Amino acid sequence: MTLNGKLTGASMGIGEAIGNALAAAGANLILISRSEDKLKAISAKFTASYPAQRFSYQAVDIGNHDLVDKAISSAIEELGHIDILINNTVYHASKAFQEGFTNALRNELSGTNIKVLALRPGCVATNFHSQRVGHDQQLYESFFEGFE
Ligand SMILES: NC(=O)c1ccc[n+]([C@@H]2O[C@H](COP(=O)([O-])OP(=O)(O)OC[C@H]3O[C@@H](n4cnc5c(N)ncnc54)[C@H](OP(=O)(O)O)[C@@H]3O)[C@@H](O)[C@H]2O)c1
Incomplete structure (x- = not known):
């Protein structure tokens, strides 16, 4: 989307596109980035498209190892073991x-x-x-x- 020659709005990133492809193939997903608002919106979009699956998200800076550990532990608790990791930042x-x-x-x-x-x-x-x-x-x- 553009406004006065400036690009506005968020375009889909590679992580979201991969997430979408995995969800289309039947995966449950845990989404991680720093922006809770973006994660919430993407998670809602995935839920609307794939209502039978589970989408969870955690706003975490991956530079903070403690928070990453906590996020992964709570993801495993919520969704079960992890089959695929997309290391994309x-x-x-x-x-x-x-x-x-x-x-x-x-x-x-x-x-x-x-x-x-x-x-x-x-x-x-x-x-x-x-x-x-x-x-x-x-x-x-x-x-x-x-x-x-
Ligand atoms: N686009 C290309 O042409 C291209 C080509 C080759 C490789 N890549 C690589 O592909 C990957 C994705 O690129 P993209 O084009 O999809 O970029 P993007 O749209 O900017 O997506 C990058 C994502 O990483 C998250 N992120 C950044 N720093 C983070 C941090 N410290 N902790 C947690 N999440 C973090 C960002 O979310 P928040 O800001 O909300 O944290 C954002 O959602 C990058 O590694 C990029 O280097 C891209």
Whole structure:
């Protein structure tokens, strides 16, 4: 959505799109980010589309390990064991960590039925890029032209 050349409103992020695909495949979901209002809205949208499934959310900064532990414990209590983890946040140096963490986890879990992989998407039109161009529609469009 645009207003006076500025991009407004939240576009669907990659995490929400993955969540939607998993919900369509029958999964119950626990959603985690820092913004309770966004989580509440997404959870309500999923519930409306998939009323037979359960959607729970926790507003947590993943930099706070204690809160992450509590959120995961309460998610397991509420929804049962976790089958799939989508590790989908922060930027720059954290990507190097994520790569190493994913490789280590893959090694540690080889020989089990748990699969670990890293997805490296190309340029996806989400709020992430809107933010980096100050929500300027023209800049946003010319940025994406370079990737087409
Ligand atoms: N878009 C692309 O072209 C592209 C390409 C390659 C890789 N990626 C990667 O894909 C992932 C998702 O990107 P996106 O484009 O979907 O971005 P996005 O729309 O900005 O979504 C990022 C999500 O992460 C949450 N988040 C950020 N910091 C957090 C923290 N400390 N604790 C908990 N939640 C946090 C944000 O919610 P809150 O702000 O509410 O916490 C937001 O919902 C990112 O890792 C990005 O680097 C994106």
